[in-house]
Amino acid sequence: MSPDRSQTLRDAVGLGLAVGLYGVAFGAAADAAGLDVWQALVLSAVMFTGASQFALIGVLGAGGSPLAAVGSALLLGTRNTVYGVRLVPLLRPRGPLRRAGTAHWVIDETTALSLAAPDRALAGLAFLVGGATLYLTWNATTVVGALGAAALGGTARAALDAVVPAAFLALLWPRLGRGNAQPAVQRRVALGGAVVALALTPFVPPGVQVVAAVVAVALAGRPRRAAA
């Protein structure tokens, strides 16, 4: 096996396992939000995009309406549409079946792996191996987390309550640092979203403040967009 090929395989399996283990946190958080293990598993198996999964259960867990929960999940899911556009020239999925299958695994990690691979053949390999490893691990650990959390007592549940916001912070953090597009603007957008959500909390049904925060920040950014 060429060094490039074994390096690509190692990266794909390693990232798939590392991120896949994080499904424990999702399964546990889903249980804390009041979902049963089947609902958690359907999210991991069908939705299969972590940030959207966390957003859906985050809004439901806060007592939010299903509509606000679905809206949050879809807003975060738009990212994958752009990833798909970037992946088409690399993966060239032929025919509707290939395309439908490939689409299911288009997420942050598989996109990063494919774009980092040294050539087109290895990009396809990285996508498949990374996607398969992550998919299997993520779904297995989701079930472990959901079943494990259901058996927790008061103190462990308090721990879990603290893990969920920390998980969102950990998802947010890399977007605010250098190496991202316009980190200063990202930080302003994040601060704006947090302030609006907190300020609206006493006045709107739970969950609505999350979607409202996004809309408010988008509207605040509009004049600059029109001028550009």
Place this chain on the structure above:
Amino acid sequence: MSATWTAVLVASVGCYLLKLAGLSVPASWVEQSWVARVVDFVPAALLAALVVVQGLTSGDEVVVDGRLAGLAVAALALALRAPFIVVLVLAGAVGALVHVLAG
């Protein structure tokens, strides 16, 4: 069907269709400046809103408890470039500690 199941299924299918759209539509549809802006900045606003809602609210009230202490420790750990799982374990430990101390 319960409202939760409906939300789970609708959002799951919706997210899948968003992925499929990326592989199906002409690149020019997606590579417009306003689409790029939305995709670049929506996650930051949404995730930040979820951090405060999950960390500081309960129903329609703003509540300060062990979750905030957990968030502070998580932020410190992230600033020190701790791995994901370490961040979560530390936040959970602090949340549990506050629960026991406030018990």
